[in-house]
Amino acid sequence: MGHVISIVNMKGGVGKTTLTVNLGTSLAKEHGMRVLIVDLDTQINATLSLIPPVQFTKCRKQKRTLQQLVNQALQSNSLSAPTVEDVIVPNICQVNGLDLIPGNIELYNDFLLATQIYRQANSHQQDFEKGWNHLENVLVKRIIKPIVPNYDWILLDFPPGDNLLTRSGMIASDFYLIPAKPEPLSVVGMGILEGRIRRLKQSDRATLNLLGIVFSSLGHATTMAAKVKKRVRSDFGDDKVFITEIPTNVAIAKAVDEFQPVVLTEPASTGAKAFTELTKEFLQRIA
Numbered sequence: 001m002g003h004v005i006s007i008v009n010m011k012g013g014v015g016k017t018t019l020t021v022n023l024g025t026s027l028a029k030e031h032g033m034r035v036l037i038v039d040l041d042t043q044i045n046a047t048l049s050l051i052p053p054v055q056f057t058k059c060r061k062q063k064r065t066l067q068q069l070v071n072q073a074l075q076s077n078s079l080s081a082p083t084v085e086d087v088i089v090p091n092i093c094q095v096n097g098l099d100l101i102p103g104n105i106e107l108y109n110d111f112l113l114a115t116q117i118y119r120q121a122n123s124h125q126q127d128f129e130k131g132w133n134h135l136e137n138v139l140v141k142r143i144i145k146p147i148v149p150n151y152d153w154i155l156l157d158f159p160p161g162d163n164l165l166t167r168s169g170m171i172a173s174d175f176y177l178i179p180a181k182p183e184p185l186s187v188v189g190m191g192i193l194e195g196r197i198r199r200l201k202q203s204d205r206a207t208l209n210l211l212g213i214v215f216s217s218l219g220h221a222t223t224m225a226a227k228v229k230k231r232v233r234s235d236f237g238d239d240k241v242f243i244t245e246i247p248t249n250v251a252i253a254k255a256v257d258e259f260q261p262v263v264l265t266e267p268a269s270t271g272a273k274a275f276t277e278l279t280k281e282f283l284q285r286i287a
Contacts, residue, residue, distance in 0.1 A: 002034070002151035003286070004144065006169055006176040006208060010196075011189025012160030015179040015216040017045040018252060018262075020157040022272075025261040026279035028098035033152040036088070038144070039066065039103030040169055041159040047102045050092045052259045059089065059102050066143075067104035070165075073142045074108070074116060074135075084147050093260050099151075107165065136164060137205055140172040160189070162196055171200060173208040175286075180232070181216050182225035187232060211285055212242045214278065219248035244278040247271060 007020045024035045039046040047056055059065055064087045072081040089100045117131045144154060156169045170176065178193065180186045190213070200206035213232060218225055233241055246252075249271030255262035263272045 002036075002148050002154055003175060004148065004154045004156065004173045005211070006156050006158065006173040007179060008156075008158045008166065008170065008176055008193060009178050009180060009186070009189045010161060010192040011180075011186050014181050014186050014189065015214075015246060016160075017041070017049055017157055018216075019177065019179045019214055019246070019275075019278075020046055020155050021049045022261045022263050022275040023279055023282060024153070024155045025093065025095060025098055025263050026275055027153055027283075029095050029263070030276065030279065031283065032097065034097045034099075034150065036099045036101065036144075036147065036151045036154045038101045038154060038156050038169075040107075040140075040156055040165045041103055042105050042107055043159065044103040044105060046157040047100065048259060049256055049261065050100050050259065051089065051102070055089075056102060060104065064089070065102045065104040067107050069101070069143045070108050070139070073139055074113070084143060088147070093264055095264070113164075133205070136168045137171055139168040140165065141168075144172060162192065167196070167200070170197060170208055171206045173206075175211045176208050177211050177282075178213045179216065180213055182218060182222075182228040184224070184228065187228055190232070210236070210240060211282070212240050214242045214244075214246065216246040217248050242278060242281055244274060244281050246274050246278070249274075 007016050009016060020037060024037045027033045028035045037046055037050065044056070063082060066087070068082050069084055069087055084101070087101055089102060092098050092100045117135055118128055120131050148154065156173065158166045158169060178190055180190060197206065197208065213236060215229065247270050249269055251266040251269035252262045252271040255265040258265050262269060263275050266272055
C-alpha cells in the first residue's frame with residue numbers, strides 16, 4: 001500500500017511544484033520506486049514541468065486529465081467517464097515507474113458544484129456545510145483509492161491558498177511536506193496551513209502527519225533569513241526541518257523550459273544534487 005504525501009504551503013512561490021517533480025523523479029529513477037504525481041493546481045505547473053504543452057493538449061482533447069476524474073467523483077453515475085487508470089500518463093520523461101495525472105485549468109465549475117452539494121444536502125436532510133464537508137472528505141480519496149496499492153508514493157501538488165481540492169487532498173494524505181523560503185510571508189503561509197490542518201484533525205477529518213519543512217535558499221545569506229529559520233526551528237522543532245536545502249540554481253529554472261525536472265536535465269548541477277540528497281533524507285525520515 002502506497003503513502004499519499006501532500007506537498008503544500010498556503011503561500012505561493014515557495015517551490016512546491018519544483019520539490020514535487022524532482023522528489024518524485026528521484027524516488028523513481030534513483031531508488032526504483034513507483035511514483036504517481038497528481039497535479040491539483042489549475043495553473044498546471046507540475047504537468048508542464050513533466051510533459052510539453054503539445055502532449056498536455058493531446059491529453060486534454062482525449063479527456064485524460066484530473067478534470068474528468070473530479071467530474072466522475074462528483075456525479076458517480078457516468079458509465080462513459082474514464083477511470084483513473086485511463087487518465088494516468090505512464091513513465092513520464094522516459095523514467096520507468098514515474099506516472100502523472102495531468103491537471104487542468106478548469107477542474108470544476110464552482111456554481112455547478114455548489115448547486116449539486118445543495119441538492120445532495122437537501123436529499124439527505126443535511127445542511128449545506130455538512131454536505132460540503134462530506135465532499136471534501138471523499139473527493140480526492142475517491143479518485144485515488146483504486147490505484148493507491150499500485151504505488152509506493154503518491155505526491156499531491158497543490159495550488160497556493162485554502163480551497164476545496166487542497167483540503168480534500170490533505171484529508172486523503174498520510175503525510176505532508178512544507179516547502180518554504182526563509183521569508184516572513186512564507187512563515188505566515190505555514191501558520192495558516194498548520195491552523196487548517198489542526199482544525200481538520202480536531203474534527204476527526206484528517207490524520208496526516210508532518211514529515212518536515214524544506215527550505216529553498218534565497219541565493220545569499222541575510223539576517224532576516226537566519227531569524228526566520230531560527231523561528232521555524234523554535235516553533236516546529238529542529239527535527240522537523242530538513243538538513244538539505246535547495247539552492248538558487250539557474251539549472252532549475254532552465255529545466256522548466258525543457259519540461260523536465262532538473263535531476264534529469266542537469267544531474268551534475270548543484271540544484272539536482274541537492275534534490276538527490278533531499279530524497280535520501282526523505283526516505284530516512286519515512287523509515
